Amino acid sequence: MNFKTSYKVGLAVLLCYLVAWLDRMAINMTIPFIRKELDVGPERIGWILSAFFLGYALFQIPGGMLADRIGPRKVILAALAWWSVFTALTGAVGGLASMLAVRFLFGIGEGIFPAAVWKIIGNWYTKKNRGTANAIILSSVAFGPAISSLLLAWFLPILGWRGSFFALGGAGVLCVLAAWLYITNSIQDNPKVSREELEEFERDSRSQAANAEQTLEKASFGQLLSSPAIWVLFFVALIYNLTMYGWLNWLPTYLLEVKKLSLTKTGLLGALPFLFGGIGCTLAGYVSDRWFRGRRKYLVFGCQALGGVCLYLFTQINDPVPYMIAQCIAGFLLFMAAGAIWTLPMILVPPKLMGSGSGFINTGGQIGGFLTNILIGKVIEWNGNDYATGFHFMLGALVVAATLVLVGIREQPAPAPKPSTEPALS
Numbered sequence: 001m002n003f004k005t006s007y008k009v010g011l012a013v014l015l016c017y018l019v020a021w022l023d024r025m026a027i028n029m030t031i032p033f034i035r036k037e038l039d040v041g042p043e044r045i046g047w048i049l050s051a052f053f054l055g056y057a058l059f060q061i062p063g064g065m066l067a068d069r070i071g072p073r074k075v076i077l078a079a080l081a082w083w084s085v086f087t088a089l090t091g092a093v094g095g096l097a098s099m100l101a102v103r104f105l106f107g108i109g110e111g112i113f114p115a116a117v118w119k120i121i122g123n124w125y126t127k128k129n130r131g132t133a134n135a136i137i138l139s140s141v142a143f144g145p146a147i148s149s150l151l152l153a154w155f156l157p158i159l160g161w162r163g164s165f166f167a168l169g170g171a172g173v174l175c176v177l178a179a180w181l182y183i184t185n186s187i188q189d190n191p192k193v194s195r196e197e198l199e200e201f202e203r204d205s206r207s208q209a210a211n212a213e214q215t216l217e218k219a220s221f222g223q224l225l226s227s228p229a230i231w232v233l234f235f236v237a238l239i240y241n242l243t244m245y246g247w248l249n250w251l252p253t254y255l256l257e258v259k260k261l262s263l264t265k266t267g268l269l270g271a272l273p274f275l276f277g278g279i280g281c282t283l284a285g286y287v288s289d290r291w292f293r294g295r296r297k298y299l300v301f302g303c304q305a306l307g308g309v310c311l312y313l314f315t316q317i318n319d320p321v322p323y324m325i326a327q328c329i330a331g332f333l334l335f336m337a338a339g340a341i342w343t344l345p346m347i348l349v350p351p352k353l354m355g356s357g358s359g360f361i362n363t364g365g366q367i368g369g370f371l372t373n374i375l376i377g378k379v380i381e382w383n384g385n386d387y388a389t390g391f392h393f394m395l396g397a398l399v400v401a402a403t404l405v406l407v408g409i410r411e412q413p414a415p416a417p418k419p420s421t422e423p424a425l426s
Contacts, residue, residue, distance in 0.1 A: 005193045006124050006201075012182040013117055014137050016080060016175045020110055021144020022151070023087040023168050024052065027103075028252045029152035029267065030161040037161075038096055042385060046377025049249050050370045051100045055107025057366035063112030064119070064359025065221070071185040072116035072123070072355065079116065080179060083109030084172025091165030111366070115359030121346065122354035123186035126201060128210040128289075131343035135285025138342055142277030142335045145248050149274070153267020212293050213347050214412045221356045229348055230357065232408040234364035236341065239404060240304075241368030242397035244338060246376050246390060247311070248274075254387045259320070269324055273331030280332035284339025292340070296347075297409040300340045304402040307333030308395060315391045334398075344409070372397075 031045055040048070067075045086106035093099040117137065125133040155164040184190040187201055204210055218224040225231075251273075255266045284299075292299045310330035317323040349357035376390040383389040
């Protein structure tokens with residue numbers, strides 16, 4: 001089997017994204033220890049979690065514009081080095097103020113990264129298989145938290161929460177090396193791409209599958225913002241992330257505080273739904289590309305609706321086996337919905353604006369990430385530190401997001417090619 005250069009690029013990006021999520025989500029397993037050492041309550045914990053998302057949200061669009069202007073490779077390398085430093089510095093904070101500052105600066109480094117990744121996907125994969133490639137890379141959204149939960153359950157008793165962040169910061173060196181060796185701005189820029197692979201890319205670009213759905217052919221970022229579809233995706237990302245980031249960030253604490261699990265069991269059971277979520281997200285692109293071209297929103301809505309039912313059952317069941325089954329099914333379905341949602345920008349946004357366009361949409365998602373931790377912290381505090389009420393908030397946001405997907409997203413087939421006016425050859 002010929003292992004294509006595009007596969008190597010995809011694997012390098014996947015590794016970088018996995019480490020990004022590993023570094024980002026490590027805070028969730030360490031919250032109980034940070035809370036005791038820094039003497040902070042649920043509301044202040046919400047601030048700590050949200051400080052990252054403030055930096056992350058603010059730098060989505062700048063990161064996308066940089067990727068469009070100077071190329072995604074340079075942006076990715078700078079992001080990897082920056083956030084690895086601040087991952088390590090998380091273990092050196094001395095109080096609440098320094099923790100907030102470090103998490104904000106950490107968020108800046110990760111904030112410029114996603115749009116550059118989407119730019120790479122747009123430049124390396126055609127619309128025939130871009131949704132599949134994106135979903136495989138996006139599976140790190142689920143696999144990262146799962147691996148983080150397992151690793152931290154192992155690291156924490158040995159290294160403590162500070163030492164764990166030092167160790168995770170060192171993992172960024174591997175990512176910088178992988179990105180340096182394999183990632184280039186586009187398939188045309190990479191001298192290792194064979195002529196056969198480049199010809200296949202060109203054929204796929206002209207294929208019926210690649211041209212079956214409409215692309216928003218806009219000349220500038222400002223013109224792109226005039227498209228209602230972009231704003232709908234912005235708000236879908238924002239509201240859906242109230243559920244997804246709330247779940248990611250608060251599940252370990254919920255298992256410790258409400259379900260009364262040990263740290264080891266929390267690490268294992270906290271990882272399971274996200275392992276299933278990674279599988280669901282990976283499949284989302286293939287399923288969407290294979291059976292839902294031009295009607296991808298129905299896949300999103302169906303997964304959100306059924307996943308929401310399972311997430312609700314998790315909060316109502318006390319027996320560990322049934323409630324973890326419900327969690328795992330919820331993970332599979334809700335992350336499949338997330339993977340399917342992100343196939344839409346990959347199809348709608350033209351490659352030359354992929355960085356800034358996807359960065360804008362993801363800004364909505366990260367505003368949701370910023371708000372969810374503050375809001376959930378408040379909800380929990382208002383209800384006498386009842387962590388179950390945080391999940392009720394997440395479920396409400398999920399209902400709104402699913403409704404917006406169903407009524408707000410309009411998918412259209414690409415216009416039929418105009419018949420040729422040239423005379424037929426005799």
